[in-house]
Amino acid sequence: MRIRTEKTFIIFSIIGFILLVFIILPLAKIIFSHDLPTLADTLAMPDVRDAIWLSIYASLLTAVVACILGTPLAYVLARKNFKGKSLVEAIVDLPLAVPHTVAGIGLLMVFGRQQMIGELFYDNFDFRFFGTLSGVILAMLFVSSPFMVNSAREGFESVNQRMEYAARTLGASQFEVFRRISLPLARRGIITGMILTWARSISEFGAVYILAYFVSYWDILSMEPNIAMTAPVLIADQFLQYGLERSSAIAALLLLVCLSLFAILRYLSGRQK
Amino acid sequence: MSQITLNEVSCTLGKFELININAIINSGEFFVLLGPTGAGKTILLEAIAGFHTITGSIMIGDKDVTDLVPEKRNIGFGFQDYTLFPHLTVEENIRFGLKYRNISSEQADQRVRELISISKLEGFEQRKPDTLSGGERQRVTLARALVIQPEVLLLDEPLSALDEQTKEVLRDEIHRIISTFDVTTIYVTHDQTEAAMLGDRVGIMMNGRMIQVGTPSEIFYQPVNEEVAAFVGMENILEGTVTSSEEGITAVNINGSTLYVIDTYNMQKTVRVCLRPEDIILSQTPVQTSARNLIEGTVTRLSPYGTLIRVQIDCGYPLTVIISRRSMEDLHLEVGSVVYASFKASAVHIL
Numbered sequence: 107m108r109i110r111t112e113k114t115f116i117i118f119s120i121i122g123f124i125l126l127v128f129i130i131l132p133l134a135k136i137i138f139s140h141d142l143p144t145l146a147d148t149l150a151m152p153d154v155r156d157a158i159w160l161s162i163y164a165s166l167l168t169a170v171v172a173c174i175l176g177t178p179l180a181y182v183l184a185r186k187n188f189k190g191k192s193l194v195e196a197i198v199d200l201p202l203a204v205p206h207t208v209a210g211i212g213l214l215m216v217f218g219r220q221q222m223i224g225e226l227f228y229d230n231f232d233f234r235f236f237g238t239l240s241g242v243i244l245a246m247l248f249v250s251s252p253f254m255v256n257s258a259r260e261g262f263e264s265v266n267q268r269m270e271y272a273a274r275t276l277g278a279s280q281f282e283v284f285r286r287i288s289l290p291l292a293r294r295g296i297i298t299g300m301i302l303t304w305a306r307s308i309s310e311f312g313a314v315y316i317l318a319y320f321v322s323y324w325d326i327l328s329m330e331p332n333i334a335m336t337a338p339v340l341i342a343d344q345f346l347q348y349g350l351e352r353s354s355a356i357a358a359l360l361l362l363v364c365l366s367l368f369a370i371l372r373y374l375s376g377r378q379k
Numbered sequence: 380m381s382q383i384t385l386n387e388v389s390c391t392l393g394k395f396e397l398i399n400i401n402a403i404i405n406s407g408e409f410f411v412l413l414g415p416t417g418a419g420k421t422i423l424l425e426a427i428a429g430f431h432t433i434t435g436s437i438m439i440g441d442k443d444v445t446d447l448v449p450e451k452r453n454i455g456f457g458f459q460d461y462t463l464f465p466h467l468t469v470e471e472n473i474r475f476g477l478k479y480r481n482i483s484s485e486q487a488d489q490r491v492r493e494l495i496s497i498s499k500l501e502g503f504e505q506r507k508p509d510t511l512s513g514g515e516r517q518r519v520t521l522a523r524a525l526v527i528q529p530e531v532l533l534l535d536e537p538l539s540a541l542d543e544q545t546k547e548v549l550r551d552e553i554h555r556i557i558s559t560f561d562v563t564t565i566y567v568t569h570d571q572t573e574a575a576m577l578g579d580r581v582g583i584m585m586n587g588r589m590i591q592v593g594t595p596s597e598i599f600y601q602p603v604n605e606e607v608a609a610f611v612g613m614e615n616i617l618e619g620t621v622t623s624s625e626e627g628i629t630a631v632n633i634n635g636s637t638l639y640v641i642d643t644y645n646m647q648k649t650v651r652v653c654l655r656p657e658d659i660i661l662s663q664t665p666v667q668t669s670a671r672n673l674i675e676g677t678v679t680r681l682s683p684y685g686t687l688i689r690v691q692i693d694c695g696y697p698l699t700v701i702i703s704r705r706s707m708e709d710l711h712l713e714v715g716s717v718v719y720a721s722f723k724a725s726a727v728h729i730l
Binding site (some may be wrong): 266268269271272273274275276277278279282286287290291 | 425428429430448449450452454455456458459460462463464465466475476478479480523524527
């Protein structure tokens with residue numbers, strides 16, 4: 107009898123297992139195709155090290171920028187109903203539907219040195235987005251912002267609005283309520299948003315490829331200006347120049363770094379429950 | 380402690396609305412807002428607290444607060460669902476509002492201690508809300524609202540989520556705690572028992588309107604219309620024609636039977652009268668009592684009503700009577716039994 111009632115779940119689990127294997131297999135293949143000495147040799151190459159570090163660094167900055175720009179919008183969407191709200195929601199989700207190379211082209215047409223905003227910054231501050239760290243962040247932000255806004259919004263929606271009302275009657279202004287009640291209680295959603303943003307950003311290729319193939323940036327580790335590619339761009343570059351062997355070794359390293367960071371972050375955010 | 384004056388308060392909120400609410404809640408009064416679910420009670424409370432845009436005006440004391448933001452109204456609010464801040468301890472919850480008052484931290488400490496003591500929350504100070512029982516949470520909610528020494532206290536169904544026993548204990552507790560503060564209170568409920576036990580006065584709300592305001596006995600014995608009568612448990616509502624009206628006693632003919640009423644009467648020919656089911660006494664024989672109305676009838680239905688029994692009899696017109704289970708057994712009642720119903724003329728009210 108017990109088996110009959112569980113049948114559906116057994117079949118569903120088997121189907122689910124197929125999907126899990128599909129996700130794990132290619133990743134495991136990348137990691138286990140290389141022995142440790144090869145990986146160590148690859149890591150010893152300065153352009154590989156720079157690329158992995160640049161990817162981590164740029165995506166972390168992107169997560170911070172996304173949090174600062176995305177949280178207020180998430181709060182508005184969670185709390186207010188207004189005309190055109192569904193249009194705003196559609197715009198928030200739009201980057202999910204735009205091919206990333208298209209996003210890169212679009213960004214370039216706005217932030218390029220002789221375009222709209224790009225020209226403004228170049229003429230007034232001698233500041234370029236194309237081929238710089240800020241360009242990488244723009245590209246990453248564009249493609250990952252839906253994750254930030256939607257997660258933070260879910261966080262705010264989980265906070266009972268009457269709780270905010272209660273705080274208002276006790277004398278707190280709207281901003282005080284946000285700071286002392288809504289923000290701390292929506293913290294999990296915001297942190298999840300930042301992790302997803304970071305994960306999406308570190309893996310971004312298309313938009314970064316268009317906007318900042320070679321990235322000149324100020325390296326905070328060596329305290330010197332440097333030029334490098336982000337890791338996904340470097341992997342594509344190496345694949346085209348030298349083939350699978352070389353590119354997959356770098357891929358394995360990037361994967362290991364990402365997985366460990368992802369595991370640590372999930373562990374840390376899980377502990378905050 | 381301040382008087383609350385509602386003047387033509389109207390508000391539309393999705394499918395709910397308030398329509399021209401006029402009421403004066405006296406300074407220091409315990410005012411119960413009673414009405415069925417969806418009547419607009421909560422919206423009215425939230426409008427007074429400043430969460431909805433309204434037309435008309437709201438005065439607290441002699442101050443017009445209609446356009447004032449909620450945080451400037453000095454109102455204590457206890458919400459229906461628990462709105463304690465889950466990330467703060469009991470003490471931090473109670474202290475929350477004092478941060479926005481111009482008082483020293485010593486004064487704040489003292490007030491928090493006072494409220495913890497009055498609300499019997501000693502030992503709970505460092506606990507988080509989710510470790511408390513429903514009754515304890517409501518006491519913290521009340522303490523948090525009262526610590527700011529509000530001019531007005533608004534409570535939205537504070538007992539609705541509790542079990543019967545806790546409800547009774549907490550009802551008395553709430554009354555005791557609030558009475559130590561002398562604060563003008565509006566208490567929302569759909570429970571008539573709470574309204575009858577707590578209210579100095581009761582306001583009946585239905586479909587966004589304030590239908591009747593009065594003392595509990597006015598509300599429960601002299602409802603203004605059939606709707607209110609039905610809502611407050613006047614299960615017998617009968618239509619008849621007035622045959623005479625002398626010396627304050629009005630005779631009403633209902634389906635050929637005469638019913639005597641002591642009530643004001645405004646010379647209509649056709650009237651509706653109402654009578655509470657617990658005001659009728661049943662007997663097996665026509666007993667001599669001071670009750671002016673005595674009528675024979677046949678039992679048509681017996682059904683349990685909580686621990687009591689609801690008896691429906693046909694005496695030319697239908698009457699519903701509520702008696703104890705014990706009485707039913709003593710009277711050997713069953714469907715078809717012949718009984719005599721008696722009730723005082725003063726228990727009948729003309730609508």
